[in-house]
Structure formats: structure tokens, C-alpha cells
Amino acid sequence: MKLSQSFVKTLRDAPKDETAKSAKYLVRAGYVHKELAGVYDFLPLGLKTLRNIENIIREELNRVGCNELQMTALQNPDSWQKTERWNSDRMDIWFKTELSAGGELGLGPTHEEPGTAMMKDYIKSYKDLPANFYQFQTKFRNELRAKSGIMRTREFLMKDLYSFNTNKEEHDKFYHLIEEVYKKIYSRVGLGDCTYQTFASGGAFSKYSHEFQTVLPVGEDTIYYNADKSIVLNEEVLNDEVLADLGVKREELESTKAAEVGNIFSLGYKFSKPLDLSYTDQDGKKQLVYMGSYGIGVSRVMGVIAEKFADDKGLVWPEEIAPYRYYLVAIGENAEKKAEELEKQYSELILLDNRNMRPGEKFADSELMGIPYRLVISDKTLEKNSAELTARKTGEQKLLTLDELVAILSKV
Amino acid sequence: MKLSQSFVKTLRDAPKDETAKSAKYLVRAGYVHKELAGVYDFLPLGLKTLRNIENIIREELNRVGCNELQMTALQNPDSWQKTERWNSDRMDIWFKTELSAGGELGLGPTHEEPGTAMMKDYIKSYKDLPANFYQFQTKFRNELRAKSGIMRTREFLMKDLYSFNTNKEEHDKFYHLIEEVYKKIYSRVGLGDCTYQTFASGGAFSKYSHEFQTVLPVGEDTIYYNADKSIVLNEEVLNDEVLADLGVKREELESTKAAEVGNIFSLGYKFSKPLDLSYTDQDGKKQLVYMGSYGIGVSRVMGVIAEKFADDKGLVWPEEIAPYRYYLVAIGENAEKKAEELEKQYSELILLDNRNMRPGEKFADSELMGIPYRLVISDKTLEKNSAELTARKTGEQKLLTLDELVAILSKV
Numbered sequence: 054m055k056l057s058q059s060f061v062k063t064l065r066d067a068p069k070d071e072t073a074k075s076a077k078y079l080v081r082a083g084y085v086h087k088e089l090a091g092v093y094d095f096l097p098l099g100l101k102t103l104r105n106i107e108n109i110i111r112e113e114l115n116r117v118g119c120n121e122l123q124m125t126a127l128q129n130p131d132s133w134q135k136t137e138r139w140n141s142d143r144m145d146i147w148f149k150t151e152l153s154a155g156g157e158l159g160l161g162p163t164h165e166e167p168g169t170a171m172m173k174d175y176i177k178s179y180k181d182l183p184a185n186f187y188q189f190q191t192k193f194r195n196e197l198r199a200k201s202g203i204m205r206t207r208e209f210l211m212k213d214l215y216s217f218n219t220n221k222e223e224h225d226k227f228y229h230l231i232e233e234v235y236k237k238i239y240s241r242v243g244l245g246d247c248t249y250q251t252f253a254s255g256g257a258f259s260k261y262s263h264e265f266q267t268v269l270p271v272g273e274d275t276i277y278y279n280a281d282k283s284i285v286l287n288e289e290v291l292n293d294e295v296l297a298d299l300g301v302k303r304e305e306l307e308s309t310k311a312a313e314v315g316n317i318f319s320l321g322y323k324f325s326k327p328l329d330l331s332y333t334d335q336d337g338k339k340q341l342v343y344m345g346s347y348g349i350g351v352s353r354v355m356g357v358i359a360e361k362f363a364d365d366k367g368l369v370w371p372e373e374i375a376p377y378r379y380y381l382v383a384i385g386e387n388a389e390k391k392a393e394e395l396e397k398q399y400s401e402l403i404l405l406d407n408r409n410m411r412p413g414e415k416f417a418d419s420e421l422m423g424i425p426y427r428l429v430i431s432d433k434t435l436e437k438n439s440a441e442l443t444a445r446k447t448g449e450q451k452l453l454t455l456d457e458l459v460a461i462l463s464k465v
Numbered sequence: 466m467k468l469s470q471s472f473v474k475t476l477r478d479a480p481k482d483e484t485a486k487s488a489k490y491l492v493r494a495g496y497v498h499k500e501l502a503g504v505y506d507f508l509p510l511g512l513k514t515l516r517n518i519e520n521i522i523r524e525e526l527n528r529v530g531c532n533e534l535q536m537t538a539l540q541n542p543d544s545w546q547k548t549e550r551w552n553s554d555r556m557d558i559w560f561k562t563e564l565s566a567g568g569e570l571g572l573g574p575t576h577e578e579p580g581t582a583m584m585k586d587y588i589k590s591y592k593d594l595p596a597n598f599y600q601f602q603t604k605f606r607n608e609l610r611a612k613s614g615i616m617r618t619r620e621f622l623m624k625d626l627y628s629f630n631t632n633k634e635e636h637d638k639f640y641h642l643i644e645e646v647y648k649k650i651y652s653r654v655g656l657g658d659c660t661y662q663t664f665a666s667g668g669a670f671s672k673y674s675h676e677f678q679t680v681l682p683v684g685e686d687t688i689y690y691n692a693d694k695s696i697v698l699n700e701e702v703l704n705d706e707v708l709a710d711l712g713v714k715r716e717e718l719e720s721t722k723a724a725e726v727g728n729i730f731s732l733g734y735k736f737s738k739p740l741d742l743s744y745t746d747q748d749g750k751k752q753l754v755y756m757g758s759y760g761i762g763v764s765r766v767m768g769v770i771a772e773k774f775a776d777d778k779g780l781v782w783p784e785e786i787a788p789y790r791y792y793l794v795a796i797g798e799n800a801e802k803k804a805e806e807l808e809k810q811y812s813e814l815i816l817l818d819n820r821n822m823r824p825g826e827k828f829a830d831s832e833l834m835g836i837p838y839r840l841v842i843s844d845k846t847l848e849k850n851s852a853e854l855t856a857r858k859t860g861e862q863k864l865l866t867l868d869e870l871v872a873i874l875s876k877v
Contacts, residue, residue, distance in 0.1 A: 088537050090566075126538070127501070152607065171500075208537050
């Protein structure tokens with residue numbers, strides 16, 4: 054794309070109340086715009102980055118046969134009353150509103166209840182199981198404070214997956230499958246080396262759940278780990294019983310700050326029982342459905358990646374999720390012509406900075422925006438029929454011939 | 466895709482309170498699930514259809530250089546108070562809610578106000594214009610009654626585009642460009658022959674706006690038209706002044722029922738003035754930005770298409786938006802093997818009904834679901850190395866050789 058086509062400009066200042074490094078850069082680089090605390094618009098570059106993460110998740114879930122759909126934000130109280138999560142004492146992050154025709158509604162903070170209630174229409178017999186569905190859907194959570202940029206917001210994009218099985222054994226198989234899918238996802242978005250599957254509290258659902266935690270100095274969680282035994286656990290379950298369960302001693306554990314980027318829960322009958330989601334088994338007997346839920350905060354993952362890799366010049370995106378892979382700057386008339394040709398052919402990969410500005414300003418913007426590679430074509434490089442490539446992450450530079458460049462672009 | 470992978474089943478009955486034909490079929494065929502009146506989940510087939518419409522709109526807007534982003538549902542009252550649309554007397558379809566930290570919020574029914582306020586960060590000088598952005602975003606409207614299935618809902622997917630220009634002349638050019646883009650979009654989604662650009666009230670914004678109206682017996686609007694003069698107008702502006710403006714007499718007009726599938730507005734300074742969105746012109750003088758807005762209710766368009774083409778057997782989707790183009794039924798063991806091969810290779814085009822059911826039931830489901838072509842492969846057709854193709858719309862049947870079939874599938 055040509056930058057001149059976009060209305061977005063990099064900004065000198067971020068809103069004064071932004072404290073997270075990633076939030077400051079995301080605003081300044083034109084990825085997001087703040088509507089109010091914890092509520093952000095995704096500008097073109099930000100939306101493209103978010104969609105790249107979304108598409109990786111979608112690909113990996115579809116690959117193992119998951120079904121995508123989309124439920125609603127507006128929530129009927131019925132199913133939430135049955136599980137006793139309608140009351141704000143039990144679920145303190147509700148946004149509630151009212152129908153003008155009369156009656157209270159909520160804005161979905163998660164979708165176990167409506168998902169379970171919906172499946173009553175489709176699950177009747179053991180023949181209808183196993184079943185699953187997932188969605189990319191906007192959640193609303195009335196957080197008292199919002200302060201970590203897009204890492205913790207009041208309105209955010211979440212991937213939530215729900216599974217429905219005949220029994221625990223069948224459920225466990227799916228649960229393990231999704232564990233593996235999650236590892237692949239974190240690896241593909243660039244967090245593979247620093248993200249750990251972590252024992253966490255099962256809450257009201259089961260003894261444990263699993264979180265995926267990315268090591269991050271400003272993370273909200275503290276995790277304890279033993280590298281030799283490959284054991285990681287959240288501080289919230291650091292007690293004698295759990296240590297005995299996991300076969301590890303307190304003094305064998307080291308701690309670090311981390312940010313949760315996903316979680317998976319065995320729900321058991323927690324929702325199917327109050328909502329009466331059941332099936333007829335092969336003997337004609339009624340049985341409750343065994344459920345699981347699996348979440349990834351998509352916009353939160355984007356925030357964690359921004360926070361994790363940003364340096365003192367700005368954002369640094371992993372290649373697979375960057376909105377564009379190359380930031381192209383042309384210096385001189387012939388170079389501009391060549392640059393336009395390249396952008397035209399590879400408009401999905403190249404962000405061409407064709408604005409009427411000094412190269413130094415463009416270089417600074419390319420660093421602030423965190424595009425993985427800066428490409429400079431000047432009349433001087435053209436003499437050698439080449440372009441200068443600079444990696445955003447390492448600063449490493451090399452001269453590529455235009456043929457080599459086209460070969461790389463064609464392969465992506 | 467293989468139908469066995471999906472949890473969705475066709476249902477014998479639709480909810481009793483559904484009156485629209487399309488809503489009954491969409492529920493029964495497993496495209497949508499009703500959460501409450503005017504609030505629908507999009508099940509896998511429904512989401513795929515919706516996305517096909519969305520992608521056509523996106524392609525056509527991107528082609529003319531529009532910028533996609535995504536704003537938020539949660540709305541700060543500030544900008545709405547400045548335009549006097551916060552008060553429910555002025556805008557009676559607000560859903561409002563409250564921050565637990567204190568303060569009222571609204572759920573965006575449209576985005577002129579936040580969009581105008583946001584652009585104050587990016588538009589400073591005439592050099593920053595023209596500008597535009599669009600989004601596919603979930604709108605919330607607290608309709609008193611909701612009765613037309615997904616044609617009029619309380620939560621729906623809308624494409625809204627906003628334009629920002631230095632003056633009316635520059636705006637008019639963009640407005641005409643979008644008129645043409647809209648015609649292309651309606652043509653591509655299958656509504657080209659029956660959708661008319663219609664003079665309508667400009668509301669508080671300007672003398673006229675344009676609506677795109679699809680002729681539909683159960684439509685909520687009445688339009689008047691003169692085919693010879695290519696004039697179409699909404700009943701709401703059928704008065705002497707307008708007739709004089711358009712140069713047509715009352716008795717030269719015929720009327721019909723229609724459903725609005727899009728609208729375009731010249732907003733002028735209606736929003737830029739109260740929100741002070743201005744730019745410095747070439748002489749260093751401050752000028753207000755001239756605005757326009759352009760909407761398409763994406764889920765509504767899907768509902769109108771469903772309603773328009775459905776027959777007594779079920780839905781009938783135009784090819785370009787159908788979730789799958791072929792509904793494949795195999796009869797006999799060799800046929801099943803061949804069918805699985807085809808589905809594997811063309812899984813985006815083929816919905817393979819591999820459920821353990823009689824062919825007649827499968828045929829009925831394929832008709833209910835409105836998939837454009839039914840393909841039957843049986844051991845009998847395989848003897849002739851062929852498959853039987855039946856068009857959903859016309860019932861026309863023909864025998865294709867498998868080579869011909871593969872040639873067609875490869876070309877889509």
C-alpha cells in the first residue's frame with residue numbers, strides 16, 4: 054500500500070494517561086486510537102495486524118476440524134440466571150442495558166451460557182457428539198481500571214472455543230489436541246520461545262485449568278517454573294497440595310512476571326447441568342454433556358507482542374503478524390518509479406512511503422511502526438541494480454540485487 | 466466441507482414468533498439461531514454467507530482506495546452531546562450502559578460522531594484531505610419491535626464509510642464514485658436487477674439522500690418510479706416540491722413495496738461544525754471539513770436476499786454469496802469414495818452430505834439450505850463416468866462427465 058492513501062499520521066505524543074510502553078507506541082504509530090480508557094479503535098495498520106493474528110488462529114483451529122460461527126453481544130438473562138452468573142456479585146464485570154420494549158440485557162463477557170443453551174437445539178443423541186464451535190467475537194468487560202493499553206480493555210476481540218463431549222475421556226482427548234494447537238499458534242505469532250503452558254486455578258470449574266503465559270516484565274501474573282521438570286505454575290496455585298500433585302518442591306522453583314495470553318478449561322458439567330444440556334446414550338439413557346472452553350484474547354495477544362518486542366525506537370513486529378513486511382523508501386526520481394512498480398505488484402507486502410518528507414523522517418516512522426524490513430531504493434543503489442535492506446529487529450543491513458528482492462517477494 | 470463435521474442440523478420448526486419467510490428458513494436450515502427477538506447468532510453456514518457479502522463489499526471499496534479500520538461499540542457521550550444526539554428524545558434507539566468506574570456509555574448505533582471526533586487527530590491541513598475510512602462493525606439499535614428476521618435487528622453487522630473533503634465539489638465526486646461502487650456491489654451479491662437508487666429524505670443533513678431499494682413485497686418502504694425517466698423516489702419525499710425538482714408528475718409514477726439495502730448521505734458540515742473538525746487551507750485560513758456517510762447493513766442485505774429468492778422449498782442463494790456452491794450427495798460405495806476425493810480437493814466449494822441418511826432427506830436439506838447446485842454421484846452415474854447436476858433455482862438437470870465437473874470446479 055501507498056502511505057499517501059492513508060489518512061493516518063504518526064503522532065508525536067500519546068495520550069498522557071497511557072502508561073504501557075506498547076500503548077504509547079501503538080497510538081503514536083497509528084495502530085490504534087483511544088476512545089476512552091480501555092476502549093480502542095483499530096486503525097488500518099492495527100486492524101491488519103489483528104487480522105493476521107486472527108487468521109493464524111483460524112487456520113490452526115480449522116485444520117483440526119473446529120467450526121466457526123458468531124454469537125451475539127446482547128445477552129438474555131435467562132441462561133445466566135440458571136448458572137447464577139447474572140448477579141453482579143457473582144460476575145462483577147457485567148455491562149448491562151435495557152430493552153426499550155422492557156427487560157434487562159447484558160453484554161457478553163464470555164459465552165459459556167448462551168453457547169450451552171444454543172446447543173440444546175442441536176445435541177439430542179450420542180450421535181450428535183462430539184461437537185465444538187468457536188468464534189472471533191467482541192467481548193465487553195466492565196473493568197474498574199484499564200491501564201495496560203490493548204492488553205486489558207473493556208471491549209476486546211476474543212477467540213472462544215467450546216467443546217461438547219459424551220464423557221471425560223473423550224473430552225480429555227480434545228483438550229490435549231487444543232493444547233497442541235495453542236502451542237502452534239503461539240509459535241506462529243512469534244511468542245513460541247517465551248510462552249509456557251501453566252497450571253492455574255480451575256476456578257469454580259475443576260481443580261486446575263491451563264493458562265498460556267508469556268514472560269513479560271510488566272505482566273500482571275507471577276509464574277513459578279522448574280525448567281528441568283518442565284513444570285510451570287501460576288502463583289495463585291502455589292501451595293503444598295499443588296506442589297505435591299506436581300511432584301516439585303518450592304525451593305526448586307524460580308519465579309518471573311508473565312502475561313496470560315490464553316487459557317483452557319475443563320468445564321465438566323458446570324454448565325450442562327444447570328442448563329440441562331444432555332443427550333440420549335446408546336442405551337437410551339439421558340446423560341449430561343461434558344464441556345470444555347478455550348480462550349485467546351486476540352487483541353490482548355497483539356498488545357503483549359507489542360509490549361514484548363518494542364525497543365527504544367518503537368514497535369518491532371514478528372514477520373508473520375506485521376501489517377506489511379517491507380517499508381519501502383525511494384530516494385530520487387528513477388528510484389520512485391521502480392518503487393511504485395514494486396508496490397503495485399506486491400501491495401500486500403509493501404508499505405510504500407511516498408509522502409513528501411525527508412528520508413530521515415521516513416526511516417524514523419518505519420522504526421516507530423515496527424515493519425520488519427526497511428527497503429531503500431535510491432538512484433545510487435539502482436546503479437548497482439539493487440536495494441538496501443535493513444532488519445528492524447537487529448539493524449542488520451545488506452544490499453540485495455533487484456532480482457534477489459523479487460525472488461524473496463514472490464516467495465512470501 | 467463434510468456435513469458430518471458440523472453440529473448444525475436442519476430443524477423441523479422455526480421459533481413460533483418468526484413471521485418473515487426468510488427468518489423461518491434461515492433458522493430451519495441452520496444459518497442462524499435466535500437469541501432473542503431481533504438478536505441472532507450466525508451459525509457456520511450463515512457466517513460464511515455473511516462473510517461472502519462482506520468480502521464483495523470490501524473488494525469493491527478497496528478497489529477505489531477506501532481505508533478499512535474498526536471503531537468500538539462502546540461510546541463516550543462527549544461527541545454525541547455536542548451534536549445533540551445523546552439525548553434519547555433525539556435518537557430513540559440508544560442502548561445505554563454504565564461504567565463501574567462511573568459514567569454513562571452508549572452502544573454505537575452509527576459512527577458519525579466518534580469518527581468525526583477521531584479525525585481531529587489526523588486532519589489538520591488541506592494536505593491531509595481528501596480522507597475516508599470504512600468498517601464492518603456491529604451496531605446496536607434498541608428497536609421497539611423486531612419482526613423481520615435478520616432484516617431488522619437490534620444487533621447487526623454494518624458497513625459504514627465516512628468521507629472527509631475540503632469542499633462540496635470534491636465531496637460530490639466521491640459521492641458519485643460510491644454511487645457506482647454500490648451499484649456494482651448490489652449487482653455482485655445478486656440484487657442488481659431489482660435494486661434502485663432512490664431519492665429519499667436528507668433528514669437533518671441535506672435536502673436529499675439516496676437510498677438503494679430492493680423491490681420486495683414484504684419490504685417496509687414504498688417507492689415510486691418512472692422507468693422511462695429512470696426516476697425512483699421514496700414515498701417519504703413524494704410531494705409537489707420534489708416532483709418539480711425531479712421533473713416528473715405524480716400520475717407518471719408507479720409504486721411498489723421495497724426494502725432499503727443501503728444509503729448514502731451528503732452530511733456537509735452537520736458533524737464537522739459542532740465537533741470542530743477543520744483544516745487550514747492553502748491561504749492559512751481555517752475551514753470546516755465537508756463530510757459524507759455511506760451505509761450498507763450487511764446482515765440486512767443477507768436477509769433481503771434470503772427473503773427475495775426463497776421459494777416453497779427453502780432458501781435460494783445467488784452463486785456469489787452461497788456458503789458453498791455444490792451440495793454433493795453420493796449413493797453407493799464407489800460413489801462415496803469419489804465424492805470424498807472431490808470434497809477433499811474442493812472443500813471450499815463443496816458441501817458433502819456424508820450423513821447416514823436417505824438420499825431423499827438429503828435432497829430436501831439441500832433445497833432448504835439453498836445451495837445453488839446439487840451434485841449426485843451414484844454407482845449408476847459412475848458407470849457413465851459422470852455426475853448429475855441440478856440447479857436449485859430452476860430445477861434444471863444435466864449429466865456432466867467427471868472431467869467436465871472438475872473443469873468447472875477448477876475455474877471457480
